[in-house]
Amino acid sequence: xxxxxxxxxxxxxxxxxxxxxxxxxxxxxxxxxxxxxxxxxxxxxxxxxxxxxxxxxxxxxxxxxxxxxxxxxxxxxxxxxxxxxxxxxxxxxxxxxxxxxxxxxxxxxxxxxxxxxxxxxxxxxxxxxxxxxxxxxxxxxxxxxxxxxxxxxxxxxxxxxxxxxxxxxxxxxxxxxxxxxxxxxxxxxxxxxxxxxxxxxxxxxxxxxxxxxxxxxxxxxx
Amino acid sequence: xxxxxxxxxxxxxxxxxxxxxxxxxxxxxxxxxxxxxxxxxxxxxxxxxxxxxxxxxxxxxxxxxxxxxxxxxxxxxxxxxxxxxxxxxxxxxxxxxxxxxxxxxxxxxxxxxxxxxxxxxxxxxxxxxxxxxxxxxxxxxxxxxxxxxxxxxxxxxxxxxxxxxxxxxxxxxxxxxxxxxxxxxxxxxxxxxxxxxxxxxxxxxxxxxxxxxxxxxxxxxxxxxxxxxxxxxxxxxxxxxxxxxxxxxxxxx
Numbered sequence: 001x002x003x004x005x006x007x008x009x010x011x012x013x014x015x016x017x018x019x020x021x022x023x024x025x026x027x028x029x030x031x032x033x034x035x036x037x038x039x040x041x042x043x044x045x046x047x048x049x050x051x052x053x054x055x056x057x058x059x060x061x062x063x064x065x066x067x068x069x070x071x072x073x074x075x076x077x078x079x080x081x082x083x084x085x086x087x088x089x090x091x092x093x094x095x096x097x098x099x100x101x102x103x104x105x106x107x108x109x110x111x112x113x114x115x116x117x118x119x120x121x122x123x124x125x126x127x128x129x130x131x132x133x134x135x136x137x138x139x140x141x142x143x144x145x146x147x148x149x150x151x152x153x154x155x156x157x158x159x160x161x162x163x164x165x166x167x168x169x170x171x172x173x174x175x176x177x178x179x180x181x182x183x184x185x186x187x188x189x190x191x192x193x194x195x196x197x198x199x200x201x202x203x204x205x206x207x208x209x210x211x212x213x214x215x216x217x218x219x220x221x222x
Numbered sequence: 223x224x225x226x227x228x229x230x231x232x233x234x235x236x237x238x239x240x241x242x243x244x245x246x247x248x249x250x251x252x253x254x255x256x257x258x259x260x261x262x263x264x265x266x267x268x269x270x271x272x273x274x275x276x277x278x279x280x281x282x283x284x285x286x287x288x289x290x291x292x293x294x295x296x297x298x299x300x301x302x303x304x305x306x307x308x309x310x311x312x313x314x315x316x317x318x319x320x321x322x323x324x325x326x327x328x329x330x331x332x333x334x335x336x337x338x339x340x341x342x343x344x345x346x347x348x349x350x351x352x353x354x355x356x357x358x359x360x361x362x363x364x365x366x367x368x369x370x371x372x373x374x375x376x377x378x379x380x381x382x383x384x385x386x387x388x389x390x391x392x393x394x395x396x397x398x399x400x401x402x403x404x405x406x407x408x409x410x411x412x413x414x415x416x417x418x419x420x421x422x423x424x425x426x427x428x429x430x431x432x433x434x435x436x437x438x439x440x441x442x443x444x445x446x447x448x449x450x451x452x453x454x455x456x457x458x459x460x461x462x463x464x465x466x467x468x469x470x471x472x473x474x475x
Contacts, residue, residue: 049370066374074371078389078467087385088375111470131375 001025001134001168003058006045008193010052015041017195023135027168028161030179033189039172040071042189043137046170067128068137073120075112081123082108090130098126102156118149122156129160138171142178154181254436263440271425276444279414279421283407286345291402293346294353295395299387301354302361318351323409327416336417345409352405353398360394361387392464399457403449 002023008016016038023029023046033039044050047066075084081104085095099108102122112120121141128136141157142150158181161169171182179186188197238256245255254262266272301308301315327344334340364387372382414423422441429437 044370047374049373068371068374070367070371072367074367076368076385076389077470078464079385087377087381111467113467113470127375 001027001061002046002064003060004046004055005058006042006053006055009054010050014193015053016045017191017193019045019194019196021046023168023170025134025166025168027185028183029168029170029185029187030183031170031172031187031189032174032176032179033194035174037189038194039189040139042194043068043139043170043172046135047137061134064135065131065133066135066137067131067133069121069125069128069139069141071139071143073112073115073124075120075124075127077111077113080109080111081115081126084112084123085127085130088127088130094130095126098129099123101129101160102126103152118145118153121145121153125157125160129164133167136167136169138169140172140174142173142175154178158182252433252435254439258436259439259443262434262436263444266437266440272441272444275420275422275425275441276448279407279410279423279445280448282342282345282410282414282421283403286342286349286410287402287406289342290346290349290406291353291395291398294350294398295357295391297350297354298357298394299361299391302358302364308358315351315354318347319355323348323412327409327413331417338418341410341413341418344413345406348409349402349406353402356394356398356401357391360391364390389464389467396457396461396464400453403452407445407449 002021004021006016006019006021008014008018019042021042031039031042041050041053045053045055047068049068075081076087079087081099082095085098086092090098095108096105099105102125104119104122104126107115107119107123112123115123125141138157142153145153157171161167161182169182170187171178173179184201186200189195190197242256245253263272297311301311323344326347330340330344330347334343368386368390372386377386410421411423411426414421415427416423418424422445425441426438429435429441
């Protein structure tokens with residue numbers, strides 16, 4: 001679906017190391033790494049949002065659609081949730097279905113800032129899905145939610161991934177349990193400049209505990 | 223905390239009262255009483271002069287206003303978004319901001335003759351730099367995160383302008399509109415006084431020649447009332463409607 005080499009040089013300064021990214025349909029990747037290492041920068045690089053980053057697009061699926069769940073909802077605050085979804089090209093019927101799907105059936109005519117953080121994030125997730133994405137980018141989707149809301153969202157994303165088997169996902173997180181629950185592949189970004197230290201397929205036997213141990217082993221000597 | 227409603231209705235009646243008392247005491251044609259001004263107003267309404275000249279001036283104000291807002295907004299967005307455009311045009315902007323309105327009016331009349339186009343152009347040239355400066359501030363403060371969002375979701379240029387930029391620029395355009403209307407009609411009067419044979423500015427010129435202070439006050443107050451009406455009936459409701467979303471976060475659903 002996507003093969004990309006990022007030099008990691010932005011405006012003459014190294015912000016990341018050289019990174020080779022390869023994503024295929026159905027890949028569910030969790031991107032782990034210490035905070036501040038450049039996970040969001042890498043995600044923006046993949047989405048083509050960081051104009052300063054240089055690199056080389058080796059292969060990309062024509063018309064690749066990317067749905068990006070930013071850390072903030074980034075819905076247009078002056079448009080209702082429904083209008084926000086219609087704007088990216090969803091039909092009115094799809095909008096109703098999507099809002100129902102993310103548990104916001106009654107909230108279509110509300111302005112984004114009237115929603116709680118968790119609801120706004122689900123509305124933004126509905127917008128991601130509204131463009132029928134081939135690749136879903138999630139930047140810390142569970143951050144600053146209380147544990148119950150975070151679990152609800154985890155369950156929701158897990159269901160959505162089952163519903164769209166061909167969709168690829170890259171999810172930035174710092175909780176290895178997310179990898180356990182959502183991912184079939186793991187990226188670990190670390191070092192100065194930051195490189196992908198692993199790019200591993202996750203086997204069914206991988207558990208949160210074993211992942212945590214591996215992460216500790218990796219982080220230990222550094 | 224809103225101030226009490228009556229607070230808005232104190233100073234104006236008081237000013238009229240002071241005016242009436244002073245005029246009564248001085249008893250001179252150079253300061254007519256409010257009653258005389260009202261009578262002068264009524265006379266020119268009956269002859270149709272008031273409506274005609276008010277209409278002519280209002281038309282010039284609206285045409286100049288629309289042109290100045292459009293050009294100024296485009297220029298402001300361009301300069302706010304492009305550092306190169308800003309570097310190239312900023313010195314010109316400073317020049318035009320400091321160019322006296324009177325100089326522009328005289329030069330255009332000298333070069334193009336006493337024609338309507340020169341009159342409107344003079345007003346537009348005077349106003350565009352103010353609009354551009356205000357809108358440029360707005361364009362500089364556009365939210366980069368929403369820009370990224372618009373890129374990911376492949377907004378068209380039109381969608382980006384209408385749904386992402388205009389709502390963010392709206393307060394700045396409103397500020398430019400408010401200041402603009404007041405500034406433009408004052409310049410239109412000077413333009414009319416210097417080189418037109420209709421409009422309120424022309425009437426003021428005629429009244430000045432015969433020291434008809436009552437007419438001068440009648441025409442001025444009539445136009446102030448019109449501008450105030452536009453503000454109350456058009457601008458304020460528009461602003462309230464467009465900024466409703468700003469208070470949305472205060473009462474969560």
